[in-house]
Amino acid sequence: MSEILKFPEGFLWGSATAAYQVEGGIENCDWSKDFPAGRACGQYNRYEEDFDLIKKLNQNVHRFSIEWSRIEPEQGRFDQKEIEHYRKVLLALKSRGIKTMVTLHHFTSPLWLARIGGWSNSKVVFYFSRFSERVFNEYQDLVDFWITINEPLVFAPGYLLGIWPPKKRNPILFLKVIKNQISSHKKVYEVFHKLAEQKTVRVGIAKANNFFEPANSRSFLDRFSVRIARYFWNDYFLKKIKNHLDFIGLNYYSHKKVKFPWLARNDNKVVSDMGWEIYPEGIYHAAKELKDYQKPIYITENGLADAKDEKRKDSIKEHLFWVHKAIGEGLDVRGYLHWSLIDNFEWDKGFWPRFGLVEMDYKTMERKPRPSAFYYANICKENALIINNH
Numbered sequence: 001m002s003e004i005l006k007f008p009e010g011f012l013w014g015s016a017t018a019a020y021q022v023e024g025g026i027e028n029c030d031w032s033k034d035f036p037a038g039r040a041c042g043q044y045n046r047y048e049e050d051f052d053l054i055k056k057l058n059q060n061v062h063r064f065s066i067e068w069s070r071i072e073p074e075q076g077r078f079d080q081k082e083i084e085h086y087r088k089v090l091l092a093l094k095s096r097g098i099k100t101m102v103t104l105h106h107f108t109s110p111l112w113l114a115r116i117g118g119w120s121n122s123k124v125v126f127y128f129s130r131f132s133e134r135v136f137n138e139y140q141d142l143v144d145f146w147i148t149i150n151e152p153l154v155f156a157p158g159y160l161l162g163i164w165p166p167k168k169r170n171p172i173l174f175l176k177v178i179k180n181q182i183s184s185h186k187k188v189y190e191v192f193h194k195l196a197e198q199k200t201v202r203v204g205i206a207k208a209n210n211f212f213e214p215a216n217s218r219s220f221l222d223r224f225s226v227r228i229a230r231y232f233w234n235d236y237f238l239k240k241i242k243n244h245l246d247f248i249g250l251n252y253y254s255h256k257k258v259k260f261p262w263l264a265r266n267d268n269k270v271v272s273d274m275g276w277e278i279y280p281e282g283i284y285h286a287a288k289e290l291k292d293y294q295k296p297i298y299i300t301e302n303g304l305a306d307a308k309d310e311k312r313k314d315s316i317k318e319h320l321f322w323v324h325k326a327i328g329e330g331l332d333v334r335g336y337l338h339w340s341l342i343d344n345f346e347w348d349k350g351f352w353p354r355f356g357l358v359e360m361d362y363k364t365m366e367r368k369p370r371p372s373a374f375y376y377a378n379i380c381k382e383n384a385l386i387i388n389n390h
Contacts, residue, residue: 005324005385012335013380014061015357016301018106021344029069030114030165037345042365051092053358057373058380061099063300063337065106072131075112083138090142101145104132107155118166120159120173124180129187136192147249148188151208152181152237163348182240189244206249206300209234211282212256221260229258242293249300252286255279272304274353280318287326287333296334303339305353312372320385
């Protein structure tokens with residue numbers, strides 16, 4: 001017996017990438033010194049090939065980022081050649097009937113900005129909105145969804161933990177970064193809506209939210225700790241920008257059992273290659289927590305590192321089961337984008353984690369869709385999830 005779980009008409013199915021992780025040849029940003037990606041996947045020159053794969057895999061939306069350091073390599077100087085490059089990228093997606101979701105800041109910043117403190121400098125609000133405005137004026141008719149900032153609270157600890165650029169440990173800078181991200185998002189939202197005039201413009205954020213639950217549900221202290229964790233990690237940023245959102249992008253990877261005062265652990269019954277717990281039910285709870293914002297929701301990232309492709313199929317199936325359940329209970333989820341289209345450079349981890357639906361051979365640069373990619377392609381084609389009940 002099989003059960004067919006249909007998704008709403010017009011539901012968007014796709015995958016996501018970020019410029020620094022796939023394009024190659026980016027040497028003018030704050031990551032390139034300590035974490036060089038080299039030629040990465042070479043997508044800067046091979047995007048047509050990758051977009052053919054997207055089409056072949058029945059996806060109808062693609063999320064990617066525009067690299068700020070390419071567009072504005074020096075403060076105030078915009079590179080027309082790079083502007084035209086991204087126009088070709090957008091037109092290549094549009095010509096294949098694929099909707100476009102563009103991220104304006106996906107972790108990397110131009111070197112000139114990093115040298116004056118990056119996102120901890122309040123001037124970033126002006127610089128980021130100026131860059132964003134230029135991009136909007138160039139591409140507004142080619143972009144269906146704008147994402148201002150990817151995972152602000154994953155990015156900001158670069159100023160707290162000292163792991164990512166700028167490799168500093170400074171709680172004051174960390175708080176300044178968050179403040180500047182909030183101001184930047186609001187400013188860009190207002191600018192885009194003003195420039196769009198009568199046209200429809202959709203501006204959102206890609207927010208990494210966890211599902212937190214108490215380690216002991218009977219413990220008041222554990223429950224209290226969950227409320228604190230949920231507020232600061234999941235809600236604080238969104239509450240600050242709730243009147244400046246046309247949709248919410250949810251990036252879901254993580255589930256945490258919280259023990260007072262702040263000890264997070266997981267059962268880890270099933271884990272990815274990176275040791276991250278695979279907990280599909282969490283996407284249901286993380287999505288349901290967004291209901292109070294009364295905004296359309298898109299799952300802008302969900303995936304796992306799985307080089308042997310042993311767990312990806314079941315992970316997709318089970319996460320989508322819970323997404324479908326949330327929709328059935330009235331939640332306005334309108335799309336699902338898997339991370340990632342293709343194996344890529346995983347930030348401080350390098351190239352070994354394999355997140356792609358499509359496998360990369362980094363020596364030959366050959367792309368090869370994994371079995372899970374074809375499984376997902378069928379879901380995209382049918383706009384439905386088939387559950388086999390034995």
